[in-house]
Amino acid sequence: MARQGDRAASRPRALALGAIIATVVAAHALLTQFVMLRMQEMSPDQAPTIKRMEASLVADMELTAPPVVSAPPAVPTQPVAAPRPAPRAASAASRPEPKPSAPEAASSPTEPVSEPIAVALAPSAPASAPEAATPAASAAASAPAFEWPQATRVTFKMEGYLRGPIYGSAQVEWVREDMRYQVHVDAYAGPSFAPIASQRWTSEGTISPDGLTPGRFESINKLLIKSSAPKIVTFDEQEVVLPNGDRFPKMPGVQDPASHYIQMAYQFMLKPGLLKVGNTIEMPLAWTKKQETVTYDVDGEEALDTPLGKVDTFRLKPRKFQNSKGDEVLADIWIAPSLQYLPIRMLIRVGKDNYFDMKMDKAPQQAPGGSTQAPRAASDPL
Known part of the structure; x- marks a missing residue:
């Protein structure tokens, strides 16, 4: 009789254990299905088009005083050519043969073909008009580049x-x-x-x-x-x-x-x-x-x-x-x-x-x- 009582008492425990195991298995199955769906969810037409x-x-x-230029002071090691409508040779070929007069040359300095990724904080006064320089313009001219x-x-x-x-x-x-x-x-x-x-x-x-x-x-x-x-x-x-x-x-x-x-x-x-x-x-x-x-x-x-x-x-x-x-x-x-x-x-x-x-x-x-x-x-x- 004692053995029959033990067997009867063990049945609820076995059923409970079986329910727990079934729940864990089901949870793992759902998790696996979720992961598989997430791996397959992005079809070709939904994939990003920009290569990151x-x-x-x-x-x-770190916290600094409010910068007027960016914190890194060094220029890029390899200057990058700025966009140009045509190469330098083509630009030179397209210029008129006669040389500009002295006043025109003074007011039209030649621009470099390439320049680093940097931008001055403010334009300096034109070379042809030094009398127009102001303290603010002088400070801007000496300011570091961004x-x-x-x-x-x-x-x-x-x-x-x-x-x-x-x-x-x-x-x-x-x-x-x-x-x-x-x-x-x-x-x-x-x-x-x-x-x-x-x-x-x-x-x-x-x-x-x-x-x-x-x-x-x-x-x-x-x-x-x-x-x-x-x-x-x-x-x-x-x-x-x-x-x-x-x-x-x-x-x-x-x-x-x-x-x-x-x-x-x-x-x-x-x-x-x-x-x-x-x-x-x-x-x-x-x-x-x-x-x-x-x-x-x-x-x-x-x-x-x-x-x-x-x-x-x-x-x-x-x-x-x-x-x-x-x-x-x-x-x-x-x-x-x-x-x-x-x-x-x-x-x-x-x-x-x-x-x-x-x-x-x-x-x-x-x-x-x-x-x-x-x-x-x-x-x-x-």
Whole structure:
């Protein structure tokens, strides 16, 4: 009788153990299926069209006095030829044979064929008019030149609300190779290895004395295992082409949603006086649905708590577009002059209740402009 009682008592335990084993097996099966679906989710027409460049980031940035030029003082080891309509020989052949007179020669200095990736903070007085020189012009003439870093990355911790509390991460990354650049903006809701949702913006283009000249912008959104096809904006010499094929005359200095963060930092380094409370900053911007000028108000100054301690910032608040349909993604931006005018906080509001608040979670990383290590494409072998 005792043995029968033991057997009866052991049956519930065996059933419970079997249920646990079945649950674990089912969970592993679901996890395996989820991973396989994520590996297969991106069909060829959904894959990124821009080959991503990557670079080793060699140092953490430190707080400095607000720079008038970028922190790295060294010029690139190999000067890069600036874009020219024709080679030097062709230009020389196209010039008229007679030599210019002395006054013309004095007022028309010959430009070099190649120059480093550097831009003077302000133009010096013309050589033909020394009497027009002022103390400000003399200071500008002796100022160092701006150097584009090889790579810079700012990472953020993200929290917000979208039909419930959400948490995640984001980063803004700049990479350049000679006169070519890429800007990557990546945001994840949930863990980065298995996000609930993610958004990736990529801008690719060239560098000119005026800053960034986008050539292509790409936006990819994901929700769980579903990935959207890339939305691509191309920038021709005269036109902007939207994903639906619509064409618009290209606005001078137009940027895209990724590049405009870096372009603003560049402008503030060249002209720190722009960052004064009450000023407005305007920038033409091409979205995936339209092209329009974005206006930011310099709303105030604020000291933010960061992993580097208190950091003084200027808050830029975007104005709403006229005839807005609510599909634009505009953020309040906190610019840190002591960190090369980079954005260290971004607050995106979507409708009344939904928002995403991204705050810098560690020191930005950078590879200075003088680095000799060239960026590599993400698909290149290590």
